[in-house]
Every structure is written in structure tokens, then in C-alpha cells.
Amino acid sequence: MLESKTKQTVNKYIVILGVSVAVSAGLLIYLLITSLNRQDDLFFLLNNALLGILTLGSLISGLWSWYKLQNNLYDLPLKFWLEERIEFLSRWLNRKSAKWSLFLIPVLYVLIVLSVHVYFEHRLFVEVLQTEESLVGLIVGAVVGLTVSFYVFRKIRKYQLDNLEFLRRLYQKLCDV
């Protein structure tokens, strides 16, 4: 029972990582295939290339964060473990890329919608963009995407700030004699 519980726990984390990698890999394969099928449309290729770079960047950054998280061991004495967590979280909350990633979700959304829409419309990228319905859809989608990502990022940031506050409180309590 203990063995199965251990395996189950380790597997849970591997599944989460596996799904993210599979989705990114799937998107990259889709981009590659559609680009090969539409080599005559320069703007479509540029759109796919940009989407590919962003996806690859997100995937690498995700894997890097996961790797760093794996190295965050819990076997330090409580005081040093708290110090390490506080430092890690403070650095993460103050990193410059945090603001940029807020805009990444709507940008990715627009690029993916464009890629799929243009490919299955069987028309050129520029032609699709000149259609009024497509433009309206993209603008509405971008605004919705930006709102959703702003909301999600605010929630995550608040959660992390609460965590940081909690860890600081624990550290203070541990050091107060």
C-alpha cells in the first residue's frame, strides 16, 4: 500500500508536467505541418513562426521553473528552509518578466486563432484579415483574453503575496524568543 501510494504521488506530478509538454509539442507539430502545407503564404508563415517561438519559449521557461522547483528540497532545517522560500518567492514576485507574461496569453490567443482560422478558411492570411467578421472576432477575442489573463494573473499574484506574508510571519515567530 505504501509503495502504491508513493508511486501514485510521484506519478501525479509527472502527469501534470506531461500534459503541458504534450500540449506544447502538439501545437508545435500542428504549426510545422500547417506551415509546410501553406508555404506560399508569407504572413501565415510569419504568424506560425512567431507562435512557435512563443510556445517554445513558454515550454522551456515552464520546464526550467519545474526543474528549479524540483531542486527546492524540503530537508533543510525549518529556519533555513523558510529563508530560502521567502527569498525565492520575493524574487519571483519582483521579476521583470511577470509584467510581460500578462500580455502573453491574449497574444498567444490571437496568434492561435489566426493560424487555425486562416488555415481552415483556405484563403490567404491578408485576405482573411480584411474580412470584417474576422477583425471583429480578433479584437473581441483579444480584449476578452487580456481581461481573463489580467484576472488570472492578479489572482495568482495575490495568492503568492499571501504565501509570502504567511512565510514571513512564520519566520518572525520562529526567530522571536
Add this chain to the structure above:
Amino acid sequence: MNASKEEFLKMLSDYQGILHKVSLVYFKNKADREDNIQEIIYQLWKSYSSLKNPESIGSWVYRVAINTSLSRIKKKARIEYRKDIPEIEDKSDIAEEVAEQDSRSLLLKAIRSLDEIDRSIMLLYLEEKSYEEIAGITGISKSNVGVRINRVKKVLKQHLKKYDHGK
């Protein structure tokens, strides 16, 4: 899981009592305790290769168990402190029922009323860990451990008296 899997499982079965005790001190609900134990097992497995001194496995398990429990208690703590929603205790848990049969239930209740840090220190003290071992697990000095234990004992006594009068 590689060649060290057998050793790890053997170690886990020898020291699994620590996982249950630490979880019991931090989580009232059985499901929360089970989740916490799973997380502790994962963290133990992750840092198993970095275990340098096999003679102090007990302290190592305590360190991982306490740190993991504290990292998981955050969400619970926020709910309890900010929204003041009482937690529903799971009475169907065998560990809980056994504890309730004797005076240990009062002690457990009193320990749970302490703050997060003092709960760990008191648990280690009750497990008859030396001040040196407690200092090694918590990272504070031996003298600080002594001062803190004396203070927590007084608080605990007051709580126990209060519960006794309330009976």
C-alpha cells in the same frame, strides 16, 4: 523508481509514524492528512538521494514532514483566520478515534491550539527529542529551544486546565 527504491520503502515503513504524527498535529481532517502524507512521501523521495547521514534519518524525516506540512497549511490557515469558518472534523478516522479514547485527545487539542511553529516544537519535545535534535530540525539555537519549550509548556498547561474545567 530505481535501485534505491527498496531501501526507500524500507525506510518509509520504519519511519511512517512520524508522517502520521506531524500530519495529526497540523490537520484535523482525515482527507487533508492523507493528502499531506502523500506530499511528504513525495518530498522525502525527492531529497532521499541527498540524505548524507543515515544515522539521523529520524531528524531528516521530521524536517521534511514539518516543512511540507507548513507549506500546505497556508491555504487552511488563511481560511481559518480570515473567514473564521470552523473546520469539520472527520470522526470516522481511526487515528482520531483512538486518540479520543484517552487523555491524549485533550493534549492533541491543546497542541492544535498553539501556533504553527510551537506545534512542531512541542511535538518534538513530546517525542523526547533532545534540545540539540530540536535545534537541528528547526534551525534555531539550543538555548532558544529551551526558552521556547518552557514558554510553550506554560501555555499548554493553561489550555489543558481550561479544557479540564470545561468538561
